Amino acid sequence: MTCDLARQSFSLYLYGELDFQQEQELEQHLDGCAVCRVSLEDERNLHGALDAVACQPSAELLQASRRELRLTVGQLASRRRGRWDWLHAWFNQVSFWRPLGAVALVAVGFFGARVWDAVSGTPPAVLRVRNLQSSPQGHVQLVLEEVRQKTVHGDLDNDQIRAMLLAAASDPSDPALRARTLDFLKAQSEHSDVRQTLLQALRRDPNPGVRLKALEALTPFAADPETRRALTEVLLSDENPGVRTMSVDLLTGEMDTETIGVLQELIVRESNPYIRQKSLKALREVNASIETF
Amino acid sequence: MLTGKSEASTVFVQAQASPTDEADLIRAAQRGDAAAFETLVQSYDQAVLRLACNLLRNEQDAFDIYQETFLRVYRNLNQFRFDCSFKTWLYRIVTNLCLDQLRKKKVRKEEPTTVATASGEVDRMAVVPEANPLGDPQRNLMSAQLQDRIERVLAELTPRERMVFEMRHYQGMRLRAIGEVLGTTEEAAKNCLFRATQKMRSALGDFV
Structure with a gap:
């Protein structure tokens, strides 16, 4: 692959829209081309700048x-x-x-x-029969399920609101709602129940956008041992390179012996050259060996 | 205690129907159940409003698109036959309306770069309030200039490129779903996204 072709595919690569072979070829090229790695970082910055002009309609x-x-x-x-x-x-x-x-x-x-x-x-708004039984008098007993919609307003530090947000953060039907919920919960991350929800979203949410939101909300707690355990797990197992990149950034912000071991392991198994490069740099900065013995 | 305040810190908890519930809701709304129709609307209306706001960059236009979209849904819901997802059907309506509006905007005269004030004509950018007046002035200027440049580049994209970019970048939709909404192939949507990002890179490359 030439540098020109590589650069033309950066945007689709970042959107995850290249097919397997194209992605493979690009990553091989990036492995051996420092100039393109820098260009890819520029493209990533451009994507970030475009996020900044997103318009959110008011309530x-x-x-x-x-x-x-x-x-x-x-x-x-x-x-x-x-x-x-x-x-x-x-x-x-x-x-x-x-x-x-x-x-x-x-x-x-x-x-x-x-x-x-x-x-x-x-x-009710929506009504569904869940079960029915007949009685000796010839009556019918129905078990109905009702779905109603209700709007509640309240401050974020209200316990009831927080409990509803925590429930919405794990609503399996809507990743956009989960991501937005984590955005709201970010301001409440000093509460342990919120932190647990964020850690759970980081470890288990099937949507990478939601996992990135959880990472963003957990940034102030990068030194907390439980958060670091979750970051390590994610770094070694998450399939999304964006999530792994952010995890490596948070972990390398404060290097300890455990992190060094994780990065040494990561270098062996990581397929993404950019993440490998970051890990190498972090290890070199603390004069650590780049291999496990 | 829950209050009725609507400040920045207020949250709106929105119930979202699962696919089976959604089919029930659609059938109930087709039979004329107003509450079911409202629940259906409220499952998607934030996304519709965000799409319109992002594309048209004007709250009044977004408000009009919202009204027209859901009125069309209301009038034509009986013709919905479940041969695609409700979301795809709804997005076809809203994207067509937004594309029409974008095309109209394209032929309108561009806004002047100056604005008339009591003390004479001044540059539009000079009257835009600072995002963070206490921050680093050079950084603020840089960020305001970048934002302005991005807005200009977005406005220069063709309506179709703009739509594909909006749905991929801001709505997080896959190209296959975008193709389905716009009545085209995944490949054509990919080409459109490619052209849009190329234009943006060449216009903004030196800025980021």
Whole structure:
């Protein structure tokens, strides 16, 4: 691979969009080309600079958008219901139907409410039958599952809010929500339950973006023994080079004998030349051997 | 105690439906269940708003795109037949609306570099407030210049390049999913992303 070709593929490489062979060729080239390694670092900086202009819509804009949409959809729904107006006009023309209709509506409302209350109480947003049994009297007993949506507001140091954030941080259905949650939790990382959640996300979250957020939040605790244990595990086993790069940076910020051993092991098994280079540099700085004996 | 404050430190906890729940929600909304429709909207509306804000760089435009997107979803939900994911269907709507808006913006006259004030015309950049007035002034200037340059480069990309870049870089979508949303192949989306990043590198290379 030539330097020109290598440089052209840096961006797709950083996005993880090169196929296996292209990535292999690029990494082999980077292994032997210091100039391209520097260029790759420039490209990484460019990606970082682009992150800085990301636009996050305000909570006020989101609320205003939701309010307006609710209003418009409500109007559209009532217009749809208005298609039955011809029936209403006919009722108005035939005068004796009006008291009769009113009595019928009251009766339907009364009996309907009784029946509905007996079955399920207030209508939920989403309702699913989970189990059912018959009774000797011929009744049916249903076990229902309800899903409701609720918005809560509160400060980050509120215990209830924190408990909900901790639950959202491990919601398996949405990595973006987990990443955003860790961003919020970052400010609360002095709490041990928050720290445990961050460590768990770093070790187990399937999404590399979420793991990077966890690393970012754990940066002030890089000297803490439990955090260093997690960083070591991640450095030796995480499949994402970005996560491994950040872990090596945090670990080498404070070199101890254990870290030296980890870096020596890493040099043997690490496939990414950039991370290997970083480890070598850190070992050289403390005059440590680059091999295990 | 929970309060109703809406300050910077306020959090909005959003429930997210799992795929099975989502199918149930869609069916309920198709039957006219307003609460199900609202839950469905709120599962995706932050992402839609962020996409529109990032692409159009204007809160009012993003607000309009949000309204138009979800009204189209409301009007056409009965035609949704589950032959692709709801997210792909929704993103097709929002990306088409944003592409139209970007194309309109492209043909509009560019904003002047100066702005009229009581004391005469001044450069736009001179009236932009500093991000961190207590920080290193040279660094702040550098970062403001870089930000301005990035905004300009993004504005110079074609609407399609801009869209692919936005979805890959800021929304974290894979190129295959982007191709599906834009009705093209993964390879074509890759070429588009390649062109976008090449343009940005040549315009910003000396800055970073």
